[in-house]
Amino acid sequence: QKEVEQDPGPLSVPEGAIVSLNCTYSNSAFQYFMWYRQYSRKGPELLMYTYSSGNKEDGRFTAQVDKSSKYISLFIRDSQPSDSATYLCAMRRDAGKSTFGDGTTLTVKP
Amino acid sequence: DTAVSQTPKYLVTQMGNDKSIKCEQNLGHDTMYWYKQDSKKFLKIMFSYNNKELIINETVPNRFSPKSPDKAHLNLHINSLELGDSAVYFCASGHDRGNYGYTFGSGTRLTVV
Secondary structure (H helix, E strand, O other), X not given: OOOEEEOOOOEEEEOOOOEEEEXXXXXXXXXXXXXXXXXXXXXXXXXXXXXXXXXXXXXXXXXXXXXXXXXXEEEEOOOOHHXXXXXXXXXXXXXXXXXXXXXXXXXXXX | OOOEEEEOOEEEEOOOOOEEEEEEEOOOOOEEEEEEEOOOOOEEEEEXXXXXXXXEEOOOOXXXXXXXXXXXXXXXXXXXXXXXXXXXXXXXXXXXXXXXXXXXXXXXXXXXX
């Protein structure tokens, strides 16, 4: 069983829709939770990071962590065609490597 | 100014050859990483160096050898290339501890023919 499981997708939504991207994990030692966005033929870029359970908002993006359920989500409001990319969740303990999910490819259609 | 730069961007080579990929970061981070991304977008850690010291060495064939001359540089040398080595290799930098994500380079697309 993988330490991090991500909803596989692909996901296709109309412009303006609310998007929900989700990951579950099995290692209760994970403390830091991150979302990366990767455009085609580019490197992943850090979108958001959170520590502990709760919500964190940044513009149209909200990251949610539920440590009791070992579940994290990224919500995108008012999705735009420019949001079309692969989204990767990642998590780590206090020190050491980040473990990534397999990624969910999102297409937002105009 | 590019934060994490990798060279070359593309590498096409024949089986059995030896090749190197270079990475440099100007962010002052203390830790650098090599990740391999396969065709299904799965990112797998290969190596990590913290201040020139190897701290992560995943199950990677010993044909792969990382080298970090200083904390701003991390290179990857691959001997006797195989078809299965074809992938995109990403260098990243960050801090080993705390609430930090990584900054990735743009990747090196390796194709072994």
